[in-house]
Amino acid sequence: MTAPQTTLTLPAPAKLNRMLHITGRRADGYHELQTLFQFLDHGDTLHFSLRDDGKIHLTPALPEVATEANLIVRAARMLQTDRGCRLGADIRLDKRLPMGGGLGGGSSNAATTLLALNHLWQLGLSQAQLAELGLSLGADVPVFVHGHAAWAEGIGERLTPVELDTPWFVVLHPGIAVATASVFNAPQLTRDTPHISMARALQGGAPAWRNDCQATVCERYPEVAKALDWLSGLAPTMLTGTGACLFARLTDERQADSILQRVGSDWHAFKAKGCNLSPLHAALGCHVTPAKGQAEHH
Numbered sequence: 001m002t003a004p005q006t007t008l009t010l011p012a013p014a015k016l017n018r019m020l021h022i023t024g025r026r027a028d029g030y031h032e033l034q035t036l037f038q039f040l041d042h043g044d045t046l047h048f049s050l051r052d053d054g055k056i057h058l059t060p061a062l063p064e065v066a067t068e069a070n071l072i073v074r075a076a077r078m079l080q081t082d083r084g085c086r087l088g089a090d091i092r093l094d095k096r097l098p099m100g101g102g103l104g105g106g107s108s109n110a111a112t113t114l115l116a117l118n119h120l121w122q123l124g125l126s127q128a129q130l131a132e133l134g135l136s137l138g139a140d141v142p143v144f145v146h147g148h149a150a151w152a153e154g155i156g157e158r159l160t161p162v163e164l165d166t167p168w169f170v171v172l173h174p175g176i177a178v179a180t181a182s183v184f185n186a187p188q189l190t191r192d193t194p195h196i197s198m199a200r201a202l203q204g205g206a207p208a209w210r211n212d213c214q215a216t217v218c219e220r221y222p223e224v225a226k227a228l229d230w231l232s233g234l235a236p237t238m239l240t241g242t243g244a245c246l247f248a249r250l251t252d253e254r255q256a257d258s259i260l261q262r263v264g265s266d267w268h269a270f271k272a273k274g275c276n277l278s279p280l281h282a283a284l285g286c287h288v289t290p291a292k293g294q295a296e297h298h
Ligand SMILES: C[C@](O)(CO)[C@H](O)COP(=O)(O)OP(=O)(O)OC[C@H]1O[C@@H](n2ccc(N)nc2=O)[C@H](O)[C@@H]1O
Pocket: 017, 029, 030, 031, 032, 033, 035, 102, 107, 137, 138, 139, 140, 141, 154, 155, 156, 180, 181, 184, 240, 241, 242
């Protein structure tokens, strides 16, 4: 018999919204989206060690986030409460993803925490149960829990797995954070794009895709507009989520390297490859099948 596992190191990858339409606004203020999510082979790393005293101890603290508000701590506490679990964990976060970047870093950290602690604490929750718990932490948590590129509807929780092209990207961070809520509250935001079918969205492919938040974000944040202007001159470029990050779709890795060499010192950029299987699930050795509820969309 093997001893139960007490430590685990796992990635928390970034996501891109390869396209994003806003189709309406719900009574609770949240917006209805149609979006294509894909993961990147670039992100944060989390290290977990089991504690038997119930404490959740996260290091290092993030400069702008109180520890109790950190989505990692909130995800851990939510699991403890939901399952009446008396175990705890020491968690170390190697943060690489910019915050407020539209790369879903916070949601990804939460999803990695849910999967890791479900495993270390031997709770036996299904991916569908973890995704449901995680949704209250952030609209992007479910896709990170399920771990497959997806067509998403609702506020991002109704997921259908898809296979997208997997190009190299350069992701450019214009050096500012965009507050998601400020974009969704902007009066001029396009929020009446007609619903389209998933088949139609996929048919056009990348050249046809757009992000309904892009015009509003560029109006409100001139730094994003400037970075978009520059990167668009080199390759087809789009905003991810509500920004601030932009991503350029490239023909190969060499083009990525040549763009990276030209990025000025005001901006931060990295190259990454699109992945349809999340690096988290690849690391866990998960065989991702459309989980119950994941393939059910309306
Ligand atoms: C735009 C996306 O990045 C697309 O992937 C995500 O839907 C945003 O997800 P997120 O950052 O996890 O957002 P949340 O933390 O859930 O929401 C932040 C705020 O943005 C607004 N919000 C968010 C998502 C959504 N579908 N409609 C909204 O109106 C709400 O005012 C909410 O209070």
